[in-house]
Amino acid sequence: MSLDPTLLAAGLPATGHICLVGAGPGAADLLTLRAVRRLAEADVVFYDRLVEPEVVAMAGPRAETVFVGKEVGLHSWPQEKIDAAIVAAALAGKRVVRLKSGDPSVFGRACEEIEAARAAGLPVEIVPGVTAASAAAAQMLRPLTERGQTDRLVIATATCRPGEQPQRLAASLTPGTTLALYMAMHRLHLIRDELLADGIAPDTAIDIVSGAETRRQRMLATRLECVCEDVAAAGIGNPAIVFIRIAKPALAAGLAETARLAAG
């Protein structure tokens, strides 16, 4: 069951419900107005490790706040426990906000929580947020797509479920692509080796933004062949977005090649 638009316009229903709210990358002023409203109205807020304290503080004064501490490969609350807790609170009539970093729809395990809400017959909605790749690109002042250079944006995670083989990234890196890699830092050396083995040029530019829109923000511009050494030297860690761009061949070079082929 999703929220009726007329109810949404009038504010939230008085009965229990679940809102998956995007907390954005860090800074509270990157929340949407709808996220601010849901937080102010919430009876209980369940939030993740990557949600900054200043965003949690936007919850109303009477709201209970519960840290569910999920982290890559390290879950202090297993997903099923979170699902059960948000459903139990909503069934008790509470307005539940499930506050997730960035956009809940991007690597946010939103499906499980939506399923749990639906199975319990509870209204559920998603309030989108600014995803980390958007925030990172903005901080670098480098758009995610650049006309004539990159006309394809690929958002991918370097981390998959235990036992699953991650997809080879080079397949996504066709000319004209910006690849924004999430959850990549702990596998950076494997990623570098794989990309080099798959023929990606060693001097391919790599940009990394760590802690975008937080007080810990760091940025690094490097190349594929020395990315691991440079990251170690700079002491850059999680959470971070790793950008790999493969520009289109220059138009002039393309035209010259076409002319050369046409000439015979």
Ligand code: SAH
């Ligand atoms: N739903 C989130 C992503 C959660 S997965 C979103 O839309 O942004 C967690 C990963 O997101 C981290 O490992 C990191 O790759 C990225 N991330 C989250 N916050 C970040 C930040 N402030 N700066 C850079 N990367 C971030």
